[in-house]
Amino acid sequence: MKKIGIIPNLVKDVIGVQTRILISKILSYGMEVFMMPQVFNVVKIGNALPPEQFFKICDVIMVLGGDGTFLRAARKVAPHNLPILGINMGRLGFLTEVEWAELDNALLNLAQDRYTIEERMMIRASLVRNGDIYAQFDALNDVAIAKGSFARIIHLNAYINDKFVNYYPADGLLVSTPTGSTAYSLSAGGPIINPNMECLLLTPICPHTMDRRPIVTDANDEIKIVVTDSKQDILLTVDGQDGVLLIEHDVIIINKSRLKVHLLHINNRSFFDILRNKLIDRKDDEE
Numbered sequence: 001m002k003k004i005g006i007i008p009n010l011v012k013d014v015i016g017v018q019t020r021i022l023i024s025k026i027l028s029y030g031m032e033v034f035m036m037p038q039v040f041n042v043v044k045i046g047n048a049l050p051p052e053q054f055f056k057i058c059d060v061i062m063v064l065g066g067d068g069t070f071l072r073a074a075r076k077v078a079p080h081n082l083p084i085l086g087i088n089m090g091r092l093g094f095l096t097e098v099e100w101a102e103l104d105n106a107l108l109n110l111a112q113d114r115y116t117i118e119e120r121m122m123i124r125a126s127l128v129r130n131g132d133i134y135a136q137f138d139a140l141n142d143v144a145i146a147k148g149s150f151a152r153i154i155h156l157n158a159y160i161n162d163k164f165v166n167y168y169p170a171d172g173l174l175v176s177t178p179t180g181s182t183a184y185s186l187s188a189g190g191p192i193i194n195p196n197m198e199c200l201l202l203t204p205i206c207p208h209t210m211d212r213r214p215i216v217t218d219a220n221d222e223i224k225i226v227v228t229d230s231k232q233d234i235l236l237t238v239d240g241q242d243g244v245l246l247i248e249h250d251v252i253i254i255n256k257s258r259l260k261v262h263l264l265h266i267n268n269r270s271f272f273d274i275l276r277n278k279l280i281d282r283k284d285d286e287e
Contacts, residue, residue, distance in 0.1 A: 004110075005034045005058030005082075006046075007073045009065030012089050016043040018100075022064055022087065025103060029111040034058055055080040060110070060264055062087060063096070067183075070095045071239040074140045074261045083117050083264040085110075094182055094274065097266055106266045116265045120179050121198045121219060122257035127236060129250050137238040138257045141180030144240070145225050145252055146172025146205055148233030153208055159224040160202075160217055171206040172234075175223050175254045179261075182275070184240065190214040195271060200254070223254045 004026050008019040016039075023033045023046050033046035034057060040048035049057060055077070061084045063073040070086045074095075077084050086096030087103065098106040109115060125143040127135045137143070147154045156173050158165040176185040181193040181201055190203035191214060198219035204212045217223070227234060230248040237243035246252075 002030075003032045003034060003057055003059045005054055005061045006039070007035075007061060007063045007065075007069070007076075008039060009069040009089060010039065010042055012065060012069075018089065019043050019064060020045055022062070022103070025107055026062075029107050031107075031111060055082065058082060060085060065089050065096075067095045068241070071140055072241055075138055075239070078122060078138065078140075078259040078261050081260075081262065083262040085264040085266065095179075097264065102267070109266045110264075114266070118196070118263045118265060120195055120261045120263060121177055122259045122261060123175060123177055123200065124255050124257040124259075125175075125236065125238065126253045126255075127244060127246075127250060128253060129247070134250075135244055137236075137242060138259050139180070139238045140177065140261050141183045141239045142174050142176040142185060143252070143254055144172055144174050144184060144205070144235075144237045145227070145246065146174075146235060146237070148235055152232070154232050154234050155228045157226040157228060158202065159226070160215075160221050162222075162224065165202070165215065166212060168204055168212055169208045170204045170212065172204075173225055174201075174203040174205060175225075176201040176203060180239075185214070191216070192275065198256070200256070219256045225252045225254070226250075227252075 013019050020043050026033050034049050035046055036054055037048045061077050061082050063070050063086045087098045088096035122138050122140050125137045126133050153169050156168045174185050178193040178195040178197045185201055185203040188203050188205045190201055200217050202215040227246050227248055227250045234246040235243050236246055
């Protein structure tokens with residue numbers, strides 16, 4: 001792990017102050033730093049590479065930002081099978097491994113090859129329109145089919161392996177990975193799932209009937225959601241970021257993706273340590 005690629009959130013670090021600190025610290029541990037040209041143009045330190053070379057040369061990708069930055073970067077990194085390490089600049093930082101105060105210790109461990117790598121499953125959503133694949137997306141957290149800002153409740157039919165599951169009058173439906181079970185799905189009343197498992201989680205968003213409950217199904221199953229509304233503002237969103245407007249009779253097919261995200265772990269913290277510290281203890285503090 002001697003060639004480090006960095007992907008910072010320059011919306012939060014507008015003039016690159018924290019990014020330059022990170023680069024300087026990486027260099028001080030005898031490692032090389034690479035970044036894409038738009039980042040180099042801000043920080044003026046390290047080595048600039050175009051995307052096609054960036055992912056070939058780097059041994060590990062460091063993401064400087066919050067969970068949103070991490071998710072966006074993870075989707076870009078996953079096809080290249082590179083480990084990814086998140087450094088938290090956000091508020092919650094559930095996916096990011098390292099807090100800013102832990103940076104020196106993390107870099108020392110990385111330089112001395114003291115780390116582990118964990119694989120996390122992703123899901124692929126295929127939007128089928130008029131019988132053809134209109135768009136495809138891979139997600140680490142979740143795929144949401146939900147109403148827009150001004151829509152009333154929407155109406156969706158859900159199937160698993162082509163078997164009808166239920167009709168959902170709701171604000172929407174979520175299909176999540178175990179990693180995503182602590183994200184939007186948790187807010188919608190879904191269960192917390194150990195991210196080392198592989199399964200699919202179907203969670204209704206504000207269902208308008210009390211009998212619609214979250215469903216956990218096998219990772220190799222296929223979930224199909226059919227849009228039955230004709231005049232509603234309905235969106236398909238991926239990890240809460242990328243998305244597309246849906247129309248009546250659109251079919252969204254969600255499967256386990258062939259891609260995986262490889263999380264690099266520096267700290268000896270379990271998922272339950274993170275869960276307790278990031279969610280439970282934070283809630284106690286707020287109360």
